[in-house]
Amino acid sequence: MKLNTIAAIATAMSGSGIGIVRISGEESFQIIDRIFKGKGKKDKKLSGERSHTIHYGYICDGDEVVDEVLVLIMRGPRSYTAEDTVEIDCHGGVLVTKRILETVLKYGARPAEPGEFTKRAFLNGRMDLSQAEAVMDLINAKNEYARKSSVSQLEGSVSKRIRDMREKIIYHIAFIESALDDPEHISLDGYEDTLMGTLVPLKKEMEELIRSADNGRVLSEGIETVILGKPNAGKSSLLNVLVGEERAIVTDIAGTTRDTLREQIRLEELSLNIIDTAGIRDTEDVVEKIGVEKARTAAERADLIIYVVDGSCPLDENDEEIFRFIKDRKAIILLNKMDLDSVVTESHIKEWTGHPVISVSAKERTGIKDLEQEIKSMFYEGKLDFNDEVYITNVRHKNALLKACESLFMVEQSIKNGMPEDFYSIDLMDAYEQLGTILGESVEDDLVNEIFSKFCMGK
Structure with missing residues (x-):
């Protein structure tokens, strides 16, 4: 017969201040009575205590003291699972937390399956399935x-x-x-x-x-963002600024980036899944040509294209081709290298495209805040109100x-x-x-x- 009382470690398995072992089911209080000894009250039985109270003492395996703990007891249905529930707050070391779980299992519980606490909350009418799924979404929230x-x-x-x-x-x-x-x-x-x-x-x-x-989807998974531009326009430098570390190789040699490089970053409340790509240009280099093709494929699937223009070089037919490519897509033009003498202005670019243009300097790290605000405005009309709006994620x-x-x-x-x-x-x-x-x-x-x-x- 499958035991009906389950237990699991509810905190991350790493060194920390506190570890939590959770027990849920009809035998929860009987199990904790077998292994808990109150400080100064060795015969204290938690099954006789009021619900939603915390108790200080020790978890013991027979005569052996496993750890000094705080124990929270909650009687169903006023608990997460709507069942009798016990939570043991112990010291947060991996070994001691596992040892307490082993003791709980030894005295009558079985290991919980993945998500079984929330599954019981659903099956017991504590929440519906959409709310249960929101629990996992909350745990995995990236922004x-x-x-x-x-x-x-x-x-x-x-x-x-x-x-x-x-x-x-x-x-x-x-x-x-x-x-x-x-x-x-x-x-x-x-x-x-x-x-x-x-x-x-x-x-x-x-x-x-x-x-x-x-x-x-953008809320939960992040904005799929591709950085496009001609070789040496500053795409990799921009990526490094956004990520906050030197993730992409940056040189003065055009065509340094030959493949796509993927990073996930946070800009204030936003998540961007950024792909840095090879510089787009006509080339006879076989390897670089493959990189250019991969850049185009990534851009076709993207939610957002950030096109980086080198403001110190005149626009040419490669720019014109990319402007045509991004015409009907969500895109932002970054006029980069504003720390150098510019031969291209925002008005020049606006003659070619109707997309928003932002002047930046990846080297000087300027204009990034304007980029953040433009992305937020483009995808969320400047703000999201979760009081009235419902988003299907x-x-x-x-x-x-x-x-x-x-x-x-x-x-x-x-x-x-x-x-x-x-x-x-x-x-x-x-x-x-x-x-x-x-x-x-x-x-x-x-x-x-x-x-x-x-x-x-x-x-």
Whole structure:
């Protein structure tokens, strides 16, 4: 029989001030009673203490003292998992934390599976599936925007919107079914107009959430950014400034960068996944030609292109080619080497392109703040408000919304084609169930297990 009480280390396995071992399940208090001895009260039983209290003493394996600890007890359902939960705060060394976990397992718990604490919170109704996924997003947040978005979703911003949409749909399903069962008392005459009055704004709301997924991906994963430019324009110097260390080789020799170099950086609240590329120019060098082709491929897939122009050299046909290439893409032009005598001005570049132009000096580290503000304005219109706005950051949620929206479209088509009302309820129910998968309703066990398997062990 599989033991129902689980335990795991909830803190990073490294030297630190505190380590936490978490226990959850029906035997949590019995286990802690077997291994905890209070300071000055050797016979103290934590199972008899009030919930949400902290106790000072020792974890013991028989007569051996393992460590001096603080123990927090929480009775279900007022805990993270909605089960009886115990957290042992011990000294943060790797060895002592592992030793305490071994003691807990020895006296009746089993090792938790990855994400099993949060999985239990979901299964016990403590949170829905979208909130559970937000926990992992919060842990993996790479920037301040991602953190705020995850907290907003954890508080139920996505859940509330989805539940509101489902309530509207289920109302019409119930009405149609009732009318079909009792046509003498409930009439469907003219009901198509009433239903369309709900479908149109509901479909629009779904489409807005689907569109938010582009911003949501950028929030959670970072802005895929490619630095383009001719050889020796200062691309690698710019990368080094943004990263804050010498990651790219910088020389006065044109064509030093032959391959792509990838780095992730933070600019205030933003995350950029930056790719430095080979200088774009016509070349007969086989290796350099491969690098140029890889630069173009990376740029085609990028969310943002930063084109670095050497302000000390005149514009030429290579610049003109790149300007054409980035014409319909999100791009920022950096007029670099402003510390030297310039032969190119911002007005010159604006004659060639409608993209924003920022004067910088990678050598002098000037103009970088202006670049940060321009990126923020370009992607987030200057700010993000997580109080009212909902951003879809999960691909699974986006796909469910797409399917639900498609089902509502089918209802619209059935109305326009004069189909019987039971056709409406079939597609409405499909939309209702697709939205339910976001919350964790009507999802297969395999999907639930797959989602939680990506969590860390102690969460």
